[in-house]
Amino acid sequence: MAMRLTPEQCKREVLRYLPQRFGIPVEVLDAYHYLWSGGAIWLTSVPLELIPQHRAVQRVGIRALRKVPNGWKPTTPLLQLFDRYITRHRIALTEGQWRQLLSGQAIDCLRENLPVSDWTPGYVALALGEVVVGCGYFNGRFLAHQLSKVRAAELAEAFGLTVAISGEGDDE
Secondary structure (H helix, E strand, C coil): CCCCCCHHHHHHHHHHHHHHHHCCCHHHHCCCEEEEECCEEEEECCCHHHCCCCCCCCCCCEEEEEEECCEEEECHHHHHHCHHHCCCCEEEECHHHHHHHHCCCCEECCCCCCCCCCCCCEEEEEEECCEEEEEEEECCCEEEECCCHHHHHHHHHHCCCCCCCCCCCCCC
16 A cells, blocks of 8 residues: 655654754744655645645645655755755765766765764765755765766766766656
8 A cells, every 4th residue: 555644744754854864953844834745745835725636736846755665865955955954964075076976986984084973874965065966875884876867967067077877866
């Protein structure tokens, strides 16, 4: 049987996961409305009672969290929306580290001496300088990107890479 969450259950999941994982304040998240569609929780600023209850309206807002076997995967648009509030599991990578990720190579955080000692395995916000660019996954030692193929290709082009890109996620 397919999972389906009520708007209240969606909000509960968001308010449980995002503050704990990324440090986003509950009061910031509480200002939005959440609904379930297509195996994901969607975020909108439109009060749910104003959304037409018509079959033609399937989704509104941005996809925030996608259900995956081990819990929730945040989307890149969600991480970018809340960029300034993300205080946990966020890492600023150098241009060289981004090139490494986008060419399909995971980063060995131990070897690179990245500040991940207080991290737990799971999804992370990947930044270039001070700006969150996308979602990554940290397995306890290695860091890989979780960008869609389209987003990874756009970033690779911006970095001047001609290497074939293998995207892991589908969050755009």
